[in-house]
Amino acid sequence: MTDRTDYTPAAATPPSRRAARDTILGLTKQDFSLLLVVIALAMLAPFLLNPFPSNSAMAQFNAGYPDLMQRFVIFGIFAIGFNILFGLTGYLSFGHAAFLGVGSYSCVWMFKLLGYNVLPGILLSIVVSGLFALLIGYVSLRRSGIYFSILTLAFAQMSFALAYSVLSNPAFNLTNGETGLQVYTSDPQWLQGDGPRAPHLFGLAMRETETLSIGAWNFQFNAGYYLCAVIMVVCFYLSVRLFRSPFGMMLRAVKSNQQRLNYTGVNARPYTLAAFVISGMYAGLAGGLLSAMDPLAGAERMQWTASGEVVLMTILGGAGTLIGPVLGAGFIKYFENIFSKINESTLHAWFSFLPDGLEDALVAIVYPFVGKGWHLTLGLLFMLVVIFLPGGLVQGGNKMATIFRRDRKGGGVEDDAATQRQAGE
């Protein structure tokens, strides 16, 4: 069959496939426009997250301050990496926070030993977490399913215990235990010289913030945020390339039917291990950036709740989709930081237009779901998403887009194509 000579590939290639081969930066037009969306979101975040005037009652819903924006993109990186493992191969790691923690400690150690330039710290956090992931992955990937999850969870809790107590004894203090690892004036900082006494990138301090005031709005542009955002865009781009590569295809095949894959002459183990290490490195990078923004690393970053959080982010946004994890990360971090700030007096202010009795009753009902009870609302939303939108927020967005398009064009070919693309995601 291979000796047939009259076969001409170009003639047999339908136009649709040829169109898919026209690429920008190695991406198809569709993926490239997704990349542009991510770039736009990341670069314009200070505007997008600050829709309310600073002195208005709604100002507390503004999320456009440096500290929180940094978290959005850093946890976006964490979730993008987690999605490479979980979204593609289906292996659910419950211990990815260990890599986040290892990355954080590595970066702070670079501050302590070399100086406050963030570059060595970020690079080291990627390398160290990669090695750590290789070790944990090598052992954990001998099992699959729930056993794999439990193994990763056990490793992460062991790492937490090591960081919290074992590795912080006076003789060998690697993590500084409960206090958390931080930079002291007595640290060597061999390459520090007379650079800034806070994390910086070749002199550009991470905490440097320009404020742009337009009318009642204050938009903040922070150097650290833009560093993280650029890194996040690069991470996103690399993950799109990986999704569309032969390697990504093999990872999807692992999830779909590992038995068939083995009997097709492919060794699934090194593929899953590579995916595990890559996602561990993404997590380590995220940890490194957390330390680069705030030079303090604590053991709680490794706790199982942190591992669970990234699972929630990925599923909420849409596991296995490209942009889902970034959205999920932003969504959860927004809830954690903004919803949790609503207190009883804010609620009273909102409902003050109602009669007193009704106002009190309404506040009593709503109060458990906000402030300290924000987890409750998040839990409810998570349940709704999992039940009604198993494909996460991305599926929700696609559904809305389809309905919108049907209204405009009266259905037809476009819808089918969109549905097929969703299925392909």
Added chain:
Amino acid sequence: MNILEVKNVGKRFGGLHALSDVNLSVAKDSVHAIIGPNGAGKSTLLNCLVGKLIPDTGSVSFDGQSVLGRKPHEINQMGISRVFQTPEIFGDLTVLENMMIPCLAKRDGAFALNGYRALMRDREIVDRAEHMLEDMHMIEKRGMHAASMSRGDKRRLEIAMCLAQEPRLLLLDEPTAGMARADTNNTIELLKQIKDSRPITIAIIEHDMHVVFSLAERITVLAQGTPLVEDTPDNIRGHPKVREAYLGETEH
């Protein structure tokens, strides 16, 4: 010349002797069927050939090389492809993607870390996969989700995936089990075509005598873990020992 040599293979599960002293030779470029009543050890034997099980005793060699102790993917890379009883395909992927995976496995081996190159721009792989689909008359289904196809089409796809690797030995485990008569006949036709179009050895485990007698050049009858008799289809048909083993079962 024999491409597959099975010598004195034994396999027991606890007290059960699933296979004892099995000898089997499959001639190159032939179609060899292994038949036998339920529990005769047909599937156990097949699993010993592809690396899923390791026999307790004896040896299995393919083209002069031992396969014992090798993993399934290594045995596959030696040139043995397996078709399962229920079609094993990548249900979450499209038909074209299903086809591309064996093409990648053939070209890049058991593992390749190419996470940056766009798969759809890899013309060699895409064209080869499309070419295979055309040969199998499935090209119009290229964008379909594999899981949503009919059982007959899944079987066809699975066989196409195995063939994309250009195996020297194709093992089929009851390829028509649970199929309607029309699908069964299609599968027989497909296998005949495959046999006629290229040099390939086919070993087939089958329950359906119609399939066996339509395809096989040699037949081995397995009963209670040992080969009872090996002969041409014509001689097997009237063999008293075979009738005895199949007591009550009729040829259809």
